[in-house]
Amino acid sequence: MLVAEDDRSVCEMLRLFLHEENVQAVFVHDGSEAERLFRGQHWDFVLLDWMLPGRDGLELCAEFRKISDTPIILLTAKTDEKDRIAGLESGADDYVTKPFSPLELMARVKAVMRRYKATGRPESSGHDPSEHTRIRHMELHIDTGSREVTIGGRPIANLTPKEFELLVLFASHPKKVFTREQLIETVWGFDYYGEDRTVDVHIKRLRNKIATPERQWIVTIWGVGYKLED
Incomplete structure (x- = not known):
């Protein structure tokens, strides 16, 4: 340390x-x-x-x-x-x-x-790397084995483990709206020792890294949570 x-x-x-x-x-x-x-x-x-x-x-x-x-x-x-x-x-x-x-x-x-x-590993969100190696949604491509992410062929670098897992979760359920509580339970775990606002901060950072002129990819459903843009 x-x-x-x-x-x-x-x-x-x-x-x-x-x-x-x-x-x-x-x-x-x-x-x-x-x-x-x-x-x-x-x-x-x-x-x-x-x-x-x-x-x-x-x-x-x-x-x-x-x-x-x-x-x-x-x-x-x-x-x-x-x-x-x-x-x-x-x-x-x-x-x-x-x-x-x-x-x-x-x-x-x-x-x-x-x-x-x-x-820090792909299976943490319930994804078996041998079964879910590649996830695709529109121009978004994710390789959970190599942890590579591209949007329209553009590499998305420097995603933290939690940002990557959030993106994998959203891309695996593109029509599902996740509440903050669901995101904390799935990505951070039940033993999370902190405040709910950290979800908003990580979503903001993730948006900034993956946004394109055409879309921001992760949208806010006011009063409910977040989902991947259709």
């Missing part, structure tokens, strides 16, 4: 608790060092403080998400809803406000890891 946090007292608390949980962690205290280490090797998880010197955590989160699906939790003293949404839109998997208890943080870490492991 990579922990980027400039508050040394928070780092010491996390160091002791992670040691008790048998979690190996490397601690850094500025954004530039966090970026160097992140790009230099593979990490299973990242705890990223928003207000880091050098480069702030929000900026780093967005950069990391462009090149990696590594689970990221943002740590911050910011509590406004707009800040939580900004954190999720940057690509964070969860958002923990300070002060926090180590027990709560580890519960969040474990929940994110369970969701990550579940959504």
